[in-house]
Amino acid sequence: MAQRAVVLLSGGLDSATVLAQAIADGAEPIALSFAYGQRHVRELESVDQLIAHYHLAHTYRVTVDLSQWGGSALTDATQPVPVGGVNPNIIPSTYVPGRNTVFLAIALSLAESQGASAIYLGINAVDYSGYPDCRPEYLAAYERLAQLASRVGLEGRAPRLVAPLIQDSKVEIVRRAVQLGVPIALTYSCYQGLPQPCGVCDACRIRDRALRDAGHPELATVLEI
Numbered sequence: 001m002a003q004r005a006v007v008l009l010s011g012g013l014d015s016a017t018v019l020a021q022a023i024a025d026g027a028e029p030i031a032l033s034f035a036y037g038q039r040h041v042r043e044l045e046s047v048d049q050l051i052a053h054y055h056l057a058h059t060y061r062v063t064v065d066l067s068q069w070g071g072s073a074l075t076d077a078t079q080p081v082p083v084g085g086v087n088p089n090i091i092p093s094t095y096v097p098g099r100n101t102v103f104l105a106i107a108l109s110l111a112e113s114q115g116a117s118a119i120y121l122g123i124n125a126v127d128y129s130g131y132p133d134c135r136p137e138y139l140a141a142y143e144r145l146a147q148l149a150s151r152v153g154l155e156g157r158a159p160r161l162v163a164p165l166i167q168d169s170k171v172e173i174v175r176r177a178v179q180l181g182v183p184i185a186l187t188y189s190c191y192q193g194l195p196q197p198c199g200v201c202d203a204c205r206i207r208d209r210a211l212r213d214a215g216h217p218e219l220a221t222v223l224e225i
Helices: 013-025 043-053 098-116 136-148 170-180 202-214
Strands: 006-007 028-035 058-063 118-120 160-162
Touching: 006 013, 006 098, 013 028, 013 043, 013 118, 013 170, 028 098, 028 160, 043 058, 058 098, 098 118, 098 136, 136 160, 170 202
Parallel strands: 006 028, 006 118, 028 058, 118 160
Antiparallel strands: none
């Protein structure tokens, strides 16, 4: 019997690739998505499309409205979404305070209650845009927390935190996605949350550049940045 794995599924390219990787690893995926007051709630439509594409039997969507206090261009409509490109020395305004910590806490609860042996997530430390909660150090610290803060952890069976893309470049992620047969056209990464990706926000720029550099310009939002 396949071991269960919780997969954090946002609807973007990275999380879809991680879902495909979990399946390729032989896991039975439990998809976990969030409505957290994000301006790009359009991504949840892609979550639903990916769930249908992979015929996932176990799915959960949790509402935790981080927009009540904002603090990010993704949860506060009064803050503009950056379109000037990523500065590696500055944490961008699209960083959502505590988001990954909140998501992982809920994922840990779900994993323990459902007997999942792993939690798959699409964090990336190479093209991570300065987000502090996308670093290997963060992942290691949270894995230690999972060992300390759960019954299964005390029994030596804490869920592993699996981040297969953490050291991949965006181009490498695209290539992995293609190799795994990910339906890239169904994914959505635009920060603006428009019906069609804007092509100019940082998320669109990084995605489109990687698609072109990986030899798949036909999947890019725009032909050139």
